[in-house]
Amino acid sequence: MFKIISNKKLAPQIFKMEIEAELVARKASAGQFVMIRIDDKGERIPLTIAGIDGKKITIVYQVAGVSTYKLTKKKEGEALQDVVGPLGHKTETKDIGTVCCVGGGVGIAELYPVAKAYRSAGNKVIVIIGARNKELVIFKDELSKVSDEMFVTTDDGSDGEKGFVSGVLKRLVDSGKKIDLVYAVGPAIMMKVTANLTRPYAIKTLASLNSILVDGTGMCGSCRVEVGGETKFACVDGPEFDAHKVNFEELMARQLLFKEQEKHACKIRGILQ
Ligand SMILES: Cc1cc2nc3c(=O)[nH]c(=O)nc-3n(C[C@H](O)[C@H](O)[C@H](O)COP(=O)(O)OP(=O)(O)OC[C@H]3O[C@@H](n4cnc5c(N)ncnc54)[C@H](O)[C@@H]3O)c2cc1C
Ligand code: FES
Structure with a gap:
């Protein structure tokens, strides 16, 4: 226990x-x-x-x-x-220059140890975090202590800039800001948009995938994801992968696999209806 x-x-x-x-x-x-x-x-x-x-x-x-x-x-x-x-594998945090850490929703908390580790390895760290509204912006103080620059976005503009994290990232990249690596964690759609944004600029981009895990040991296959045309298991091969090679459509479809059962489980317990 x-x-x-x-x-x-x-x-x-x-x-x-x-x-x-x-x-x-x-x-x-x-x-x-x-x-x-x-x-x-x-x-x-x-x-x-x-x-x-x-x-x-x-x-x-x-x-x-x-x-x-x-x-x-x-x-x-x-x-x-x-x-x-x-x-899962730990994040490889060598000194590679400037790392832009992008987090959405509860992914903001997941981003914190990663941003901290990149900073400790000697990188310049830019943090971009986004949530639906001000109340949902978490870990702001913690992340500001481990970043050189930090941007906050909210969908409704109640904190930071109105809009999505991808808007800030696009502005930075378009302005010619030197970014050597982008690390994204959050909703699959956010990671997909981030990958699509950095691909034309050939900025290496990692995404920490949240596929459905059952055993977590590479035995059941439930967490399988397609990366660069190959089947990988998020639990033992990830959870981080080269975001430019991830099949996000498949990931998002597989995330819905148990939706009906999950809804039923909530309904019979009278929660989150
Ligand atoms: C590597 C990894 C790290 C994660 N880290 C966090 C985290 O730090 N904080 C956080 O809030 N969430 C995290 N998640 C997602 C979290 O595991 C799910 O939200 C949780 O399992 C939901 O379970 P539930 O019974 O409350 O909801 P359910 O009603 O069972 O499911 C709701 C939704 O949660 C997701 N989910 C459900 N079961 C699983 C599962 N076994 N594996 C993965 N996703 C599932 C699905 O998208 C599902 O539609 C992570 C997922 C992965 C794969
Ligand atoms: S969770 Fe079963 S193989 Fe990854």
Whole structure:
């Protein structure tokens, strides 16, 4: 069992949980994730390691369905059944020059350890984060401390610039700003738009993919994604891939595979209808 140290609401439907998981914390690096199980009847769900501090790891989760809803009910001092990890490849953070880190929605929290690691490796870090509205802009202070330049966008203009993260990225690229790498994490559509934007400029672009994971160990095939015409498994080959080679249409279609079952599970429990 893994003790919950804190579980706090950051924004509507977004929570930050600190968990005592010493063995995971000892090995974890930016870009990796854990598979958690809330109780012995729970499903396994993947969540990115958003922070590592001594024996603790931090996860930031958005309520999307039954498991993430059940997580919100967990209190300090209680425990999670399983926290397995760190899983996936860590982000390779060499000094390559200027890295533009782009995050959308709950992906903003997932971006934080990556931006921090790129900065520690000696890179200049530009952060662009976007959310639907001001209330949903999370990790602003944390990210401003690990970036050289930071831009915020909201769909309704209630914080930062009105519009999408891609608008800011396009402006920077069009203005001739030197960017050696773009790293994107967030909704699949945002990562797809980012990849389409940087492709003509041949700016290397990585995307951290959120395909449906079941076992997280490369055995079940549920997380398969097509990258450069080859089949890859997000859990063991990723979650980061060359965004210019990812088949985002397939990724988005596969993300909907269990929609009916997920809706049904929420309905019978009376949540998120
Ligand atoms: C590598 C990786 C890292 C992730 N990191 C985070 C994170 O840090 N914070 C966060 O809020 N979310 C993260 N996600 C997404 C998160 O795993 C899902 O939101 C969660 O599993 C939803 O479960 P649920 O039962 O609450 O919702 P459900 O009703 O079961 O599903 C709602 C939606 O969540 C997604 N989802 C459901 N089950 C899975 C699954 N087993 N694997 C992947 N996606 C699923 C699907 O898009 C689905 O339509 C990550 C996903 C991946 C693949
Ligand atoms: S989650 Fe089963 S192969 Fe990746």
